[in-house]
Amino acid sequence: MVEPVVLWGRLVGAQIRSQLQYRVSFTLDLFGTFLISFIDFLAVLVIFHNVPRLGTWSVQEVAFLYALSSISFAFTDLVIGHLDQFPQKIRDGSFDIVLVRPRGPLYQVVASDFQLRRLGKAAQGGLVLVYALAALHVDWTVGRIAMLIVMIPAGVIIFSSVWVTGACLAFWTTDGGEFTNAFTYGGNFMAQYPIDVYGPWLRRFLCYIVPLGFVCYFPALYILDKRDPLGLPRVLQFSSPLVAALAAVVAGTIWRGAVRHYRSAGG
Amino acid sequence: MIEVEHLSKHFVVRRGRFRRERHVVEAVHDISFRVERGELLGYLGPNGAGKSTTIKMLTGILVPSSGRVSVAGLDPSRRRVELAKRIGAMFGQRVQLWWDLPLIDSFELLRHIYRVPEHRYRSSLERFREVLDLDPFLHTPVRQLSLGQRIRGELTASMLHEPELLFLDEPTIGLDVVAKQRVRDFLVEINRERGVTVLLTTHDLGDIERLCDRLLVIDHGSLIWDGRIEELKERYGAERTLIVDLEEPAPPLAIDGAVVERVDGPRQWLRFRGPAAELTARVAAAARLVDLQIGEPDIEEIVRRIYAGERVRD
Amino acid sequence: MRLDWEIAKRGWRRYAAYPWATAAGVFTNSIFGFLQAYILLAVFNHRSDVGGYDAADTVTYVWLAQALIMTVYIFGWQELALRIRDGSIATDLSRPLDPQRYWLAFDLGRAPYHLLFRGVLPFIVGALVFQLNYPSPLEVVAFLLSLALAVVVSLGFRFLYNSAAFWLLDIRGVMTVAITVNLFLSGMVMPLSFFPDWLRSVAHALPFAAILQTPVDVWLGKHHGAGLAGVLALQLVWAAVLLGLGRVALRAGARRLVVQGG
Numbered sequence: 001m002v003e004p005v006v007l008w009g010r011l012v013g014a015q016i017r018s019q020l021q022y023r024v025s026f027t028l029d030l031f032g033t034f035l036i037s038f039i040d041f042l043a044v045l046v047i048f049h050n051v052p053r054l055g056t057w058s059v060q061e062v063a064f065l066y067a068l069s070s071i072s073f074a075f076t077d078l079v080i081g082h083l084d085q086f087p088q089k090i091r092d093g094s095f096d097i098v099l100v101r102p103r104g105p106l107y108q109v110v111a112s113d114f115q116l117r118r119l120g121k122a123a124q125g126g127l128v129l130v131y132a133l134a135a136l137h138v139d140w141t142v143g144r145i146a147m148l149i150v151m152i153p154a155g156v157i158i159f160s161s162v163w164v165t166g167a168c169l170a171f172w173t174t175d176g177g178e179f180t181n182a183f184t185y186g187g188n189f190m191a192q193y194p195i196d197v198y199g200p201w202l203r204r205f206l207c208y209i210v211p212l213g214f215v216c217y218f219p220a221l222y223i224l225d226k227r228d229p230l231g232l233p234r235v236l237q238f239s240s241p242l243v244a245a246l247a248a249v250v251a252g253t254i255w256r257g258a259v260r261h262y263r264s265a266g267g
Numbered sequence: 268m269i270e271v272e273h274l275s276k277h278f279v280v281r282r283g284r285f286r287r288e289r290h291v292v293e294a295v296h297d298i299s300f301r302v303e304r305g306e307l308l309g310y311l312g313p314n315g316a317g318k319s320t321t322i323k324m325l326t327g328i329l330v331p332s333s334g335r336v337s338v339a340g341l342d343p344s345r346r347r348v349e350l351a352k353r354i355g356a357m358f359g360q361r362v363q364l365w366w367d368l369p370l371i372d373s374f375e376l377l378r379h380i381y382r383v384p385e386h387r388y389r390s391s392l393e394r395f396r397e398v399l400d401l402d403p404f405l406h407t408p409v410r411q412l413s414l415g416q417r418i419r420g421e422l423t424a425s426m427l428h429e430p431e432l433l434f435l436d437e438p439t440i441g442l443d444v445v446a447k448q449r450v451r452d453f454l455v456e457i458n459r460e461r462g463v464t465v466l467l468t469t470h471d472l473g474d475i476e477r478l479c480d481r482l483l484v485i486d487h488g489s490l491i492w493d494g495r496i497e498e499l500k501e502r503y504g505a506e507r508t509l510i511v512d513l514e515e516p517a518p519p520l521a522i523d524g525a526v527v528e529r530v531d532g533p534r535q536w537l538r539f540r541g542p543a544a545e546l547t548a549r550v551a552a553a554a555r556l557v558d559l560q561i562g563e564p565d566i567e568e569i570v571r572r573i574y575a576g577e578r579v580r581d
Numbered sequence: 582m583r584l585d586w587e588i589a590k591r592g593w594r595r596y597a598a599y600p601w602a603t604a605a606g607v608f609t610n611s612i613f614g615f616l617q618a619y620i621l622l623a624v625f626n627h628r629s630d631v632g633g634y635d636a637a638d639t640v641t642y643v644w645l646a647q648a649l650i651m652t653v654y655i656f657g658w659q660e661l662a663l664r665i666r667d668g669s670i671a672t673d674l675s676r677p678l679d680p681q682r683y684w685l686a687f688d689l690g691r692a693p694y695h696l697l698f699r700g701v702l703p704f705i706v707g708a709l710v711f712q713l714n715y716p717s718p719l720e721v722v723a724f725l726l727s728l729a730l731a732v733v734v735s736l737g738f739r740f741l742y743n744s745a746a747f748w749l750l751d752i753r754g755v756m757t758v759a760i761t762v763n764l765f766l767s768g769m770v771m772p773l774s775f776f777p778d779w780l781r782s783v784a785h786a787l788p789f790a791a792i793l794q795t796p797v798d799v800w801l802g803k804h805h806g807a808g809l810a811g812v813l814a815l816q817l818v819w820a821a822v823l824l825g826l827g828r829v830a831l832r833a834g835a836r837r838l839v840v841q842g843g
Contacts (some may be wrong), residue, residue: 007379007380010375010376010379011376014365014368014372014375014376015365015367015368018367018368018372018408019367028754029754032754032757032758036757036758036761039761039764039765039770040770042765042770043770043771046771046775046776046777047620047621047624047771047775049775049776049777050624050628050631050632050775051623051624051626051627051628052627053627054620054623054624055623055626092361093358093361094361094362096323096328096358096361097356097358097361097363099326099327099328099347100326100327100328100351100354100356101351101380101381102348102349102351102352102380102381103348103380112365169605173601173605178602178605178606178609179605179608179609181605181609182605182608182609182612182613186609186612186613186616189613189616190616193616193620197619197620197622197623198615198616198619198620199615199619202615202616202619263328263329263330263344264329264330265278265279
């Protein structure tokens with residue numbers, strides 16, 4: 001149980017060491033990622049330049065959502081961002097090499113590329129979070145603090161599940177890699193805003209099918225002690241960890257099915 | 268070590284952009300063979316013949332459509348992870364090392380991936396460093412290595428966990444003569460000294476000539492030859508070539524039992540069967556010789572004939 | 582002229598060869614279209630006009646922007662940079678065909694493909710679900726003209742930041758900054774009409790607006806008569822300026838190649 005984690009640590013550690021070797025380049029990259037990720041927040045600010053509220057949400061509340069979505073996404077990108085290039089790996093046959101080794105294929109693909117600079121986006125999210133929490137007056141209870149801590153890994157798991165599922169499409173379609181963008185960057189974008197602004201069918205999709213609503217929206221309602229504008233049952237606000245677990249199971253199953261298909265339909 | 272019985276693999280290919288015209292492609296059709304422990308065999312075939320597909324089925328990458336495969340006593344498609352610990356694979360044109368990391372880091376990581384005990388790893392690495400002369404570039408990032416260096420690194424990587432069986436897909440492709448020789452020496456050593464079974468896919472006939480005891484030839488999905496190289500030469504190479512250098516250029520010699528294949532100035536190539544002595548006497552009688560050589564049947568020639576569809580003569 | 586046509590055809594074919602990538606792209610564009618449309622529509626719950634746009638204008642803007650992403654190639658393009666990095670540029674420069682002219686012709690062949698196959702479908706999706714604004718026939722002509730100019734401005738910009746490859750080993754940093762600035766100031770992230778007044782004026786003067794905002798504004802009928810002629814002229818000016826700067830960079834880069842040896 002522990003050994004795969006230790007191995008992952010080694011695999012990732014070797015890459016971190018190699019990236020840190022080029023101090024200047026790395027720092028610039030990190031800083032660049034940090035700055036550029038602010039563009040999305042600028043968009044939020046531009047919107048609120050024109051209106052006082054988005055739906056029932058104030059700018060600080062949206063900033064809160066935005067920050068948590070950013071942080072969760074950044075960590076997801078950090079760990080499994082390599083999946084962006086998965087279609088390419090399938091196309092040029094490098095996935096086969098993974099199958100000749102005595103470890104799980106997803107584990108290997110994910111551990112093979114770890115770009116530390118992606119933390120720049122998490123740092124940006126962190127700053128926005130500080131602003132949001134300072135501006136909002138959260139009634140901090142133990143429960144709320146726990147929720148704040150738990151929602152990030154839960155968010156990462158949900159985002160990862162969506163991303164892995166999207167990446168599986170690369171097994172079936174040759175250039176379908178681009179479909180994943182709708183899930184990954186689309187998912188990030190979706191989660192930055194309160195889902196009550198989206199039309200009814202899209203909202204339902206985001207709650208029950210691709211559960212991105214559980215990355216920030218529901219936990220945020222609890223933390224901010226906000227009345228759910230959608231009037232959904234309160235229990236949903238505590239369901240992120242469960243949803244994350246379910247999402248992981250679904251994604252894992254789809255992935256295994258996809259690998260099975262790859263192994264019978266031909267590399 | 269390897270047992271293959273009536274192995275087949277077909278693919279459903281969809282032609283056209285979005286339209287679904289199904290074609291069934293028989294990549295591998297009913298092939299059977301056995302490989303004993305310790306053999307060094309070559310696997311030859313034109314492109315698209317089914318070589319990679321076979322290898323993929325042997326290594327567990329691909330699941331067969333029908334037939335039985337057993338590698339080291341295991342079914343590759345069912346016991347992939349277990350088998351992976353006992354086999355090594357190297358694909359000449361694909362990189363299995365970590366691109367941005369120093370070579371030694373790749374070795375260390377693989378050691379952990381395969382869970383090789385430290386002392387075994389150290390002694391293996393020691394040997395490979397010596398045999399393949401890895402020290403000059405052991406700490407260089409893989410992306411900065413020359414092809415020859417990278418191949419040596421890849422070979423080491425594939426052997427670090429002391430596999431019983433090694434699959435090599437075009438290991439010498441693109442290498443210069445010296446590098447090729449080094450690789451071949453290495454393969455001979457691990458096969459003869461360590462008893463590692465080696466299955467070598469290659470287009471390089473020099474590899475075949477120098478390394479392989481036995482040859483499997485596949486074409487259009489079917490196994491068309493399985494046997495020792497000497498046998499191959501005998502069956503196909505019943506004809507040999509006598510190369511004569513005459514004192515001066517002359518029209519093609521008319522000699523009984525020989526056919527002039529080629530003329531280049533004073534040199535002529537005569538194809539013949541049977542003992543050379545008699546023919547040589549006849550040639551000497553017919554023209555003034557300066558020198559002569561007897562060319563053994565060239566593997567390349569034989570393989571070319573096989574590919575061209577000449578049936579094996581019984 | 583004949584040569585340009587051949588090159589343009591090649592541009593078309595290059596992207597037509599990957600139908601699944603196109604389908605996936607249409608899907609992604611549609612998803613983003615929905616998201617952004619809803620988000621911006623929420624703004625109109627509080628007011629009926631933002632910077633001269635009403636709700637229908639804004640939603641039309643969103644779907645047009647999604648439809649035109651690939652046509653005006655808002656995201657990263659580094660074909661030229663790759664050729665510079667691997668040295669093939671030396672061969673290109675030794676030929677009698679000017680590289681900038683080549684890429685311009687190529688892009689002008691590529692753009693119609695993307696307009697038809699990455700543009701029309703997402704727009705139809707949006708049109709089916711939302712209430713959009715449509716131009717008059719004359720405005721369509723103006724729109725197409727503006728769009729063509731936008732493609733040229735875009736190519737000029739891309740060519741320029743790609744030429745940084747003559748001096749930098751890896752243009753990834755330059756490209757990221759270029760794309761980010763372009764995304765923001767072209768109106769891709771948000772229509773420029775939403776920006777605060779001071780930022781909007783600045784943005785309209787820059788070439789990035791010419792890449793997306795201008796053609797969309799023409800479609801929405803925001804410019805008439807002299808105003809229309811004015812924005813089209815501005816696009817033309819930026820096209821000329823960027824292409825001109827690109828030529829300067831190309832010449833400087835070529836000289837550097839000769840000195841350095843590639």
